[in-house]
Amino acid sequence: MTTTTSAALASPRWQRYRERPELLLLPSLALGLIFFYGFMLWTGWLSLTRSSLLPSDEFVGLLQYQRLFADERWLQALANLARFAGLFIAIPLALGLGLAILLDQKIRGEGGLRLIYLHPMALSLIVTGTVWRWLLDPELGLAQGLRQLGFAGFRLDWLADEEMALYTLVIAAVWQITGFVMAVFLAGLRAVDDAVLQAARLDGASGFTLYRRIVLPTLGPSLFSALLVLLPAAIKSFDLVVALTDGGPGQASELPALYMFQMAFERSRLGLGAASAMVMLMMVLSIALPYAYARARRGAAA
Amino acid sequence: MMLRRTLIYALLALFALYFALPLGFMLMNSLKSAAELREGAFLAWPRAPELSAWRAAWDALGGSFLNSLLLAVPVVTLSSLLAALNGFILCKLRFRGSEWVFIGLLVALFLPIKVYLLPLAISLAKLGLSKSLGVLIAIHVIYSLPLALFFRNHYLGFPDELLRAARMDGAGFWALFLRIVLPLSKPVFVVVVILQFTTIWNEYLFGLVFTEAESRPITAALAQLGATGEGGVRDYNVEMAAALLAALPTLAVYLIAGKHFTRGLVAGAVKG
Numbered sequence: 001m002t003t004t005t006s007a008a009l010a011s012p013r014w015q016r017y018r019e020r021p022e023l024l025l026l027p028s029l030a031l032g033l034i035f036f037y038g039f040m041l042w043t044g045w046l047s048l049t050r051s052s053l054l055p056s057d058e059f060v061g062l063l064q065y066q067r068l069f070a071d072e073r074w075l076q077a078l079a080n081l082a083r084f085a086g087l088f089i090a091i092p093l094a095l096g097l098g099l100a101i102l103l104d105q106k107i108r109g110e111g112g113l114r115l116i117y118l119h120p121m122a123l124s125l126i127v128t129g130t131v132w133r134w135l136l137d138p139e140l141g142l143a144q145g146l147r148q149l150g151f152a153g154f155r156l157d158w159l160a161d162e163e164m165a166l167y168t169l170v171i172a173a174v175w176q177i178t179g180f181v182m183a184v185f186l187a188g189l190r191a192v193d194d195a196v197l198q199a200a201r202l203d204g205a206s207g208f209t210l211y212r213r214i215v216l217p218t219l220g221p222s223l224f225s226a227l228l229v230l231l232p233a234a235i236k237s238f239d240l241v242v243a244l245t246d247g248g249p250g251q252a253s254e255l256p257a258l259y260m261f262q263m264a265f266e267r268s269r270l271g272l273g274a275a276s277a278m279v280m281l282m283m284v285l286s287i288a289l290p291y292a293y294a295r296a297r298r299g300a301a302a
Numbered sequence: 303m304m305l306r307r308t309l310i311y312a313l314l315a316l317f318a319l320y321f322a323l324p325l326g327f328m329l330m331n332s333l334k335s336a337a338e339l340r341e342g343a344f345l346a347w348p349r350a351p352e353l354s355a356w357r358a359a360w361d362a363l364g365g366s367f368l369n370s371l372l373l374a375v376p377v378v379t380l381s382s383l384l385a386a387l388n389g390f391i392l393c394k395l396r397f398r399g400s401e402w403v404f405i406g407l408l409v410a411l412f413l414p415i416k417v418y419l420l421p422l423a424i425s426l427a428k429l430g431l432s433k434s435l436g437v438l439i440a441i442h443v444i445y446s447l448p449l450a451l452f453f454r455n456h457y458l459g460f461p462d463e464l465l466r467a468a469r470m471d472g473a474g475f476w477a478l479f480l481r482i483v484l485p486l487s488k489p490v491f492v493v494v495v496i497l498q499f500t501t502i503w504n505e506y507l508f509g510l511v512f513t514e515a516e517s518r519p520i521t522a523a524l525a526q527l528g529a530t531g532e533g534g535v536r537d538y539n540v541e542m543a544a545a546l547l548a549a550l551p552t553l554a555v556y557l558i559a560g561k562h563f564t565r566g567l568v569a570g571a572v573k574g
Contacts, residue, residue: 021475025391028384029403032447036410039418046420055424099317102310115560116318119325121567122556123549124504126521130528130545131324134331134538145345179321183564236414239506243525260416265511270420277416288412292405 040281046274053268064275073251074276077259080166084255085234087170088177093226095174096181097219101211103182104189114186118179125176129243132172133159162252165245169253172244173237181226188222189215228291235283256280332356332543339539359543365516366523367547369435373509373519374502376439381446382494389453390483394465404454411448415507423511435517441508449494456490457483493566496559500552520548 047065050058068074099117103110120128135141138157146154158164192215200214238257241247247254247262256276264273331344333351360367392403422441431437460483468482509519518526527544556563 021391022395022397025388025403028388028447028450031444032406032410035418035422035444036413036447037406039421040413042421043417099314102314105307105310107310107314113314113318114564115557116321118560118564119553119556120321122500122552122563124506124521124524124552126504126506126525127545127549128324130524130541131328133528134542135324135327140344140538142345148343148345175321175324180567183567232412232414236416238416239521242506243528246529257414257416261419261507264420265423274420277414277420280414281417284412284414285409288409292408295408296401296405 043274043277043281046270047278049271051270051274053270055270060271064271065279067272068275068279071272073254074256074259076251077254077256080253081235081237081255084166084169084173084237085231087167088173088234088237089227089230091170091174092178092181092230093223095178096226097185099178099182100185100189103186114179114183117182120176121180123176125239126243128172128176129240132168132175133244136168136171159245160249162249165249165253169237169240169244169255173240176240177230177233180229184226184229185219185222188219192218228287231287232284235280328542328546328549331539332359332546334539336537336539339537355537355539355543356547358537358540359547362527362540363520363523363544363547366518366520369513369517370503370520370551373435373438373442374499377442377446377502378495378498380439381443381449382491382498384443385446385449385494386453386484386487386491387479388447388450389455390457390479392450393454393457393460404451407448407451411451415445419507419511426512433512433514433517435513438508438512438517438519441512442502442505445508446498449498452494453487453490456487460486492559492562496555496563497566499555500563503552524548 046055048059048061050056050060050063103113107113136156136159137143138155138160141156143154143156146156158168196214197210200210205213236257237255238261241253241255241258245253247258257280260273260276260280263269263276327345330347332355333348333353335348335350335352335354338348338350392400426433426437464482465478468478473481503519504521505519506521506525510522510525513519513522524544528541
């Protein structure tokens, strides 16, 4: 690898050093290349073979993908993902923005409130799923609590309801992530220039108008950051499904990641599992690649 | 005006209740006895708080709690030191293709684990490596390589004069890195260590696939406890104690260093 040191370090003396720092990067580079990208290609290859119980080298073209998209279960997992992702993105964005604006009103005890809103982010999704599985339990859970409070006929059996099970995932996931979205928006709100606000106030803008005209338009980058986290997180959702519904009842709340895991590791259909992983990869790359490209170009310009 | 303030506070308090509910609920029910479960007042405070559920939870998950510690401490230490070194090299040296390394790391940050899980499992089986904590530690360190981006972003802000001055004094690369760069990296270290500890402690899938019963980390053990508890006795006091046990270390970190935690999350999202 030809190397040139940056302007800062380029000096004759530097060249005399026996150390070649860039060589230190090589082991990490090699490992990263193999474990991230090599394995990615390997999965791609598996998805083009007849691999089932054991990996096979028999090339079958797009057969596994044809099987995948002929599988009702996979199609339902995709449809579920679309429903789940829409809500998992829209609700935290709305709620997070609302909470951030409320918290931005010179609130006493803001620190404490922020601590409470954000603490779910410290928890494992397995913990979150475990707690909500009991909170939403049709017999025990919140439903029972409300019945005891006097709402005798109250029922909440979404966990057992094929139509509604997916929404239990939304409830728990929204609970987990909203505090984070709020923190992102709050950071954005705090970054608004005070002088701009002052000028707007002098012009007679206040309250709602001030927010709508001056503050909200500056939150584009915050929105972008939040989406950049929410979208891939939705596509990759797995832990929560395992802990809360296990994809059930039936396959009513199955998402692509769970499908992939079950095919590859429980049903011994490696090729099919690999194909579903590659579809998930395409979805994530459609977000990550444009972003990385833009970041790299901005970096080069700077 | 007064009314408006009251409304704002009421809304904020309502949401505080909503966010705090599951935690309070875990705590409440983890202190109930088996007898009290049968009477079944799910939302009530325990009448005679006792620790039997906690004892049962520790019996079931104590081993995996220690496994998670034995996993998280080395992974966090190794991966953040490696990330600091790589981040510094990436930032202060421009070599041909360095922007590709940057893009490669950035994209790697997004890749779903599912994309490399199968080849990983196949290679480990081919190499004859048994499932163990050691293997899991190595896997986590490798897949934490993109952490270098955090440090790289921090080092971009380093004044070049500082490094040049140190070099004038004859400092070699290691001296430069160990004596100047690392001590100035404390703020990033705090953020990265907290973020990485939380990530590794909470990680589930690798922990499930690459360990066996004795080496299970706590997330995998907790998920299993929930799955087996389904049919028979529904000991949710034990399950709530177990869930809280799994949550305690990261919650403690969050309470002690909440500010850095938030900063890390936000910075992580913004800077990639």
